[in-house]
Amino acid sequence: xxxxxxxxxxxxxxxxxxxxxxxxxxxxxxxxxxxxxxxxxxxxxxxxxxxxxxxxxxxxxxxxxxxxxxxxxxxxxxxxxxxxxxxxxxxxxxxxxxxxxxxxxxxxxxxxxxxxxxxxxxxxxxxxxxxxxxxxxxxxxxxxxxxxxxxxxxxxxxxxxxxxxxxxxxxxxxxxxxxxxxxxxxxxxxxxxxxxxxxxxxxxxxxxxxxxxxxxxxxxxxxxxxxxxxxxxxxxxxxxxxxxxxxxxxxxxxxxxxxxxxxxxxxxxxxxxxxxxxxxxxxxxxxxxxxxxxxxxxxxxxxxxxxxxxxxxxxxxxxxxxxxxxxxxxxxxxxxxxxxxxxxxxxxxxxxxxxxxxxxxxxxxxxxxxxxxxxxxxxxxxxxxxxxxxxxxxxxxxxxxxxxxxxxxxxxxx
Ligand SMILES: Cc1cc2nc3c(=O)[nH]c(=O)nc-3n(C[C@H](O)[C@H](O)[C@H](O)COP(=O)(O)OP(=O)(O)OC[C@H]3O[C@@H](n4cnc5c(N)ncnc54)[C@H](O)[C@@H]3O)c2cc1C
Numbered sequence: 408x409x410x411x412x413x414x415x416x417x418x419x420x421x422x423x424x425x426x427x428x429x430x431x432x433x434x435x436x437x438x439x440x441x442x443x444x445x446x447x448x449x450x451x452x453x454x455x456x457x458x459x460x461x462x463x464x465x466x467x468x469x470x471x472x473x474x475x476x477x478x479x480x481x482x483x484x485x486x487x488x489x490x491x492x493x494x495x496x497x498x499x500x501x502x503x504x505x506x507x508x509x510x511x512x513x514x515x516x517x518x519x520x521x522x523x524x525x526x527x528x529x530x531x532x533x534x535x536x537x538x539x540x541x542x543x544x545x546x547x548x549x550x551x552x553x554x555x556x557x558x559x560x561x562x563x564x565x566x567x568x569x570x571x572x573x574x575x576x577x578x579x580x581x582x583x584x585x586x587x588x589x590x591x592x593x594x595x596x597x598x599x600x601x602x603x604x605x606x607x608x609x610x611x612x613x614x615x616x617x618x619x620x621x622x623x624x625x626x627x628x629x630x631x632x633x634x635x636x637x638x639x640x641x642x643x644x645x646x647x648x649x650x651x652x653x654x655x656x657x658x659x660x661x662x663x664x665x666x667x668x669x670x671x672x673x674x675x676x677x678x679x680x681x682x683x684x685x686x687x688x689x690x691x692x693x694x695x696x697x698x699x700x701x702x703x704x705x706x707x708x709x710x711x712x713x714x715x716x717x718x719x720x721x722x723x724x725x726x727x728x729x730x731x732x733x734x735x736x737x738x739x740x741x742x743x744x745x746x747x748x749x750x751x752x753x754x755x756x757x758x759x760x761x762x763x764x765x766x767x768x769x770x771x772x773x774x775x776x777x778x779x780x781x782x783x784x785x786x787x788x789x790x791x792x793x794x795x796x797x798x799x800x801x802x803x804x805x806x807x808x809x810x811x812x813x814x815x816x817x818x819x820x821x
Contacts, residue, residue: 574586687761
């Protein structure tokens with residue numbers, strides 16, 4: 408049966424991309440009774456995986472999400488963070504627990520939830536272009552309004568009209584650009600990530616994730632092991648988006664060869680992708696369109712986690728679209744409430760975290776070793792949540808003063 412024959416020529420909402428952002432937005436829109444179409448270009452939702460698959464219990468609680476057993480693989484209770492000199496900080500206590508998901512199952516579960524609320528979900532459905540209405544106002548300015556999408560679904564071309572189009576098309580988003588919205592990402596704010604799903608390895612403790620820091624092994628980033636049982640894990644790296652003389656894979660491979668616990672390991676899946684780690688948007692809307700998730704950099708800038716942020720964003724997007732469609736005003740002015748609500752609920756906090764990352768990325772290995780001596784596990788967990796920034800800022804100012812003093816000394820030859 409050619410299911411795509413059931414696709415209507417008009418919907419209230421078309422959502423492009425069935426990742427966490429798109430499926431959540433579609434679910435919320437359908438809950439408001441809006442006719443909703445969710446289009447995913449891949450043949451299988453959630454595959455191939457481009458993720459370390461870690462989420463915190465705290466975020467799941469805030470979202471009120473109870474994860475069914477089949478969408479996660481490993482329960483996590485805390486983390487070991489290793490400074491460049493090997494000194495470890497153990498983070499374990501209240502609010503340090505979480506899960507390593509199975510994104511192939513998790514993303515499908517989110518899409519199923521959208522479908523259960525009434526959204527129509529289609530795979531092998533690529534949006535190639537937008538239907539745009541262009542008029543020139545009295546001042547000679549061109550006003551663009553998005554009126555729907557042009558998509559290839561299962562080999563056939565469709566023009567589907569909608570009141571709102573949602574760009575949930577991930578980090579490489581093109582949809583906003585098709586609407587004339589400037590959406591290029593700044594290269595230095597996008598990390599390049601590479602990961603092996605390894606098996607036959609010796610995890611130190613499957614209930615603890617591990618993080619390695621150091622500008623030499625992983626400049627402006629970190630190496631991670633997110634265990635999946637005692638003998639498997641997502642072993643990956645993120646490095647800053649400028650060229651450090653080696654690719655992310657080369658950095659990871661070089662480091663992996665120094666790790667005894669990986670020496671019998673084999674690779675059963677290779678993952679690579681980009682992670683926006685900053686550049687949070689102030690304005691994510693146009694006439695009849697808005698962006699959500701990685702498409703508009705909704706990511707925690709310190710650890711690059713975007714799953715929960717995409718779901719927070721998708722819920723807010725769905726609420727605002729539900730409200731705007733009901734009052735029959737999907738203009739940019741009307742959708743601006745989305746920017747305001749996201750800023751109040753998520754944006755402000757993420758901007759604080761971005762400041763922490765900016766400080767961290769300027770630290771030398773030596774300074775990081777000093778930090779590892781003075782910061783507790785609790786301090787580190789707080790910093791990743793944008794709390795207790797003053798403590799880091801004070802230390803950072805001391806480092807800066809020391810650096811400036813040594814520069815002056817060497818300039819005057821003392
Ligand atoms: C190596 C790596 C490790 C990561 N680890 C973690 C982690 O441990 N924890 C965490 O929280 N986050 C992690 N992230 C980030 C996380 O994966 C993303 O933040 C999250 O997937 C964003 O969700 P999204 O729905 O915005 O985008 P995506 O999940 O990327 O979904 C976008 C979807 O849109 C589809 N699409 C794109 N263009 C079109 C089109 N034209 N037509 C139709 N469909 C289209 C894509 O196929 C895709 O399915 C990691 C990322 C990488 C690369």
